[in-house]
Amino acid sequence: MDNKLNHSLRELAQLAGVSKSTASRVISGNGYASPEVRERVLKAVEQLRYKPSAVARAMVAKRTHNIGVIVFRDRLPIVSHTLYGRIIDEILMAAEALGYSIFLKTDREMSLRSTDYMLEQRVDGLILVSRLQKNVIDYVKNFNIPYLMVNGSTEDPDVVHLVSNDEAGGERAAEHLYACGHRKFFIIAGPGEHRSHSLRLAGFRKRLESLGVCSGQEGFTVAQSSESSFDSGRKLMEEHYAAFLEGGYSALFSTNDMLALGAMKVLMERGVRIPEEVSVMGYDNTEVAGMYHPSLTTVSVDASGIGRDAVSILDRLISGEGSVPRLIEYESEVIVRQSTNGKEDGTCCGTGNT
Amino acid sequence: MDNKLNHSLRELAQLAGVSKSTASRVISGNGYASPEVRERVLKAVEQLRYKPSAVARAMVAKRTHNIGVIVFRDRLPIVSHTLYGRIIDEILMAAEALGYSIFLKTDREMSLRSTDYMLEQRVDGLILVSRLQKNVIDYVKNFNIPYLMVNGSTEDPDVVHLVSNDEAGGERAAEHLYACGHRKFFIIAGPGEHRSHSLRLAGFRKRLESLGVCSGQEGFTVAQSSESSFDSGRKLMEEHYAAFLEGGYSALFSTNDMLALGAMKVLMERGVRIPEEVSVMGYDNTEVAGMYHPSLTTVSVDASGIGRDAVSILDRLISGEGSVPRLIEYESEVIVRQSTNGKEDGTCCGTGNT
DNA sequence: CTGAAAGCGCTTACAG
DNA sequence: CTGAAAGCGCTTACAG
Numbered sequence A, B: 001m002d003n004k005l006n007h008s009l010r011e012l013a014q015l016a017g018v019s020k021s022t023a024s025r026v027i028s029g030n031g032y033a034s035p036e037v038r039e040r041v042l043k044a045v046e047q048l049r050y051k052p053s054a055v056a057r058a059m060v061a062k063r064t065h066n067i068g069v070i071v072f073r074d075r076l077p078i079v080s081h082t083l084y085g086r087i088i089d090e091i092l093m094a095a096e097a098l099g100y101s102i103f104l105k106t107d108r109e110m111s112l113r114s115t116d117y118m119l120e121q122r123v124d125g126l127i128l129v130s131r132l133q134k135n136v137i138d139y140v141k142n143f144n145i146p147y148l149m150v151n152g153s154t155e156d157p158d159v160v161h162l163v164s165n166d167e168a169g170g171e172r173a174a175e176h177l178y179a180c181g182h183r184k185f186f187i188i189a190g191p192g193e194h195r196s197h198s199l200r201l202a203g204f205r206k207r208l209e210s211l212g213v214c215s216g217q218e219g220f221t222v223a224q225s226s227e228s229s230f231d232s233g234r235k236l237m238e239e240h241y242a243a244f245l246e247g248g249y250s251a252l253f254s255t256n257d258m259l260a261l262g263a264m265k266v267l268m269e270r271g272v273r274i275p276e277e278v279s280v281m282g283y284d285n286t287e288v289a290g291m292y293h294p295s296l297t298t299v300s301v302d303a304s305g306i307g308r309d310a311v312s313i314l315d316r317l318i319s320g321e322g323s324v325p326r327l328i329e330y331e332s333e334v335i336v337r338q339s340t341n342g343k344e345d346g347t348c349c350g351t352g353n354t
Numbered sequence C, D: 001c002t003g004a005a006a007g008c009g010c011t012t013a014c015a016g
Helices: A009-016 A020-028 A035-048 A054-061 A084-097 A113-120 A134-141 A166-179 A195-210 A230-247 A257-269 A287-291 A303-319 B009-016 B020-028 B035-048 B054-061 B084-097 B113-121 B134-141 B166-179 B195-210 B230-247 B257-269 B287-291 B303-319
Strands: A066-072 A101-107 A125-129 A147-150 A161-164 A185-189 A220-224 A251-254 A279-281 A327-330 B066-072 B101-107 B125-129 B147-150 B161-164 B185-189 B220-224 B251-254 B279-281 B327-330
Touching: A009 A020, A009 A035, A020 A035, A054 B054, A054 B113, A066 A084, A066 A113, A084 A101, A084 A125, A084 A303, A084 B101, A101 A113, A101 B084, A101 B101, A113 A134, A125 A134, A125 A303, A147 A303, A161 A166, A161 A303, A166 A195, A166 A251, A166 A279, A185 A195, A185 A230, A185 A257, A195 A220, A220 A230, A230 A257, A251 A257, A257 A279, A257 A287, A257 B287, A287 B257, A287 B287, A303 A327, B009 B020, B009 B035, B020 B035, B066 B084, B066 B113, B084 B101, B084 B125, B084 B303, B101 B113, B113 B134, B125 B134, B125 B303, B147 B303, B161 B166, B161 B303, B166 B195, B166 B251, B166 B279, B185 B195, B185 B230, B185 B257, B195 B220, B220 B230, B230 B257, B251 B257, B257 B279, B257 B287, B303 B327
Parallel strands: A066 A101, A066 A125, A125 A147, A147 A161, A161 A327, A185 A220, A185 A251, A251 A279, B066 B101, B066 B125, B125 B147, B147 B161, B161 B327, B185 B220, B185 B251, B251 B279
Antiparallel strands: none
């Protein structure tokens, strides 16, 4: 009916024949209004298709109900990243449920650009995802805005951070493979600067060593990859293929699913049978892992727990109620699938082809 | 140094010893200021770590530089969806480049909730993704806010929409398979209500028929799936497996990659060799398609073109400059991989095992 | 080149 | 129960 862009409260009040104050009270639901007045206002709302301006509200409330999420990565994209995508999805849903919306940015690890942006947007709080340099945290601290860190590492004792227990996950991976009877391991490790990759590797090695498997000729070999993609897994295996064959490795572990899949595809293309000849195991429990053929045994990461908690803890930080833990760790579990020859209980070695 | 939350322009001006107007001019870069004054202000900015409030600015500018993206789906998640995730990623990047930020919401197809939300947020424009009911568009029209539609269908002549040419893509898929020598086709079709699925199917059938392959016993069979996921592809193939074998189909086409992969895994698990015994083809060119073993022949969708254009066209709509086309179609091309036995030129039938 | 004033669209005490 | 007034943090004519 009425074709103007956005009507203001003033126009609404005018149409309803009340003051702005009164109109505001019925719109926002705070404060009194007689039934008749309320109805008049509501009718005017309909007529004008009145939408209160969240911008104006944020201005006076000094609160936007927006949360800034910054993913620190050197390369885009973010959202379609197999693990971050899942975490972001969970954050989106959890935020919605608590009445927040999300501003999403990617930034390089050293940069303060996105942080400045979020600050200018006056977000209520910040979720910092992935590895980020100390300078970013120090910077954020200056503004005492509520924030927390997801999936990154920090020495700083007062930074609230949520991480999955990657070291324990690495240990479990080693146990599973060992229980399947493997004694000679080839390991593809993703970028050492990344907390997850280095801890998963550390846990895996540690457990192997405690089981009596040593580094070197008769035990395990680590191949380092500077990236963590499917393609780098593929390239790495192509380069090491000869050595891999000669070495007589019966198990391959990668610090994430993409690397594992890339390497596994190379093996299969060259006729190596999985899991009969070589067992392969990844980490992250990405969607592809379950879809692959053979499906990939992996270690789960509680993306939904992390995403959900990130939002609810940040919410508590924002409202200032209740204390929050500095550190929350999420346990990982081995998901046994077709690519390793072991039974579900992880203790033995059949040809689990489910 | 200074530990207060957010300093206002007033405080800034005070510290610099100038008026708010002057401070505003140097901050925003609009208007004059003598070098000395400019420097004083800038020093104060440093000292206070002053961040101008985007909220206040939006208030006076009547412009937020935010774009609302609503994905209409019945089920979450959005961001980790294989195709929408890619489009959203592109939108995010394109938006960043043009100085916009994104509010992202999912909503069910009939609902006006997200739309209302975006309106209240005073986004500068709206990108509506996926199928959406007529009522949503009619509703949006009431507010004459710039908007456009991505990957949906509409009869409405004045709705700007970006779609990939799914019918032509379906035809090309049929041609490829036919050129490989296939004459008996099994088709798994995703939800018929969705534009993409129905057009891909239509194009595929149409081309087959024009090539003399008919529906039924001696030509092709269509199995309808109510969902478009990997699992539904798998289930569908499990149910039809016997019929599939008996039918002597040599080619399987699905209206998206996930369905194709689900079905293909079932075939492989039952010992059917791909592509030697059956060629499989999907649609979307999702990341998994290239990673799979055998990698999946598919039809590409220009997600990056769509995402980029959506933002730049919306930007033109917002600034009101230049006219924009009502409809933009994106061409799809066949990506030949290992799952079909054909050469790259699509004309013949080797055992293209690259 | 700089400052006082009005205004963007709300909410919130405070009177009445 | 309702309204006038002030204020949130900016920008933008308009004087000077």
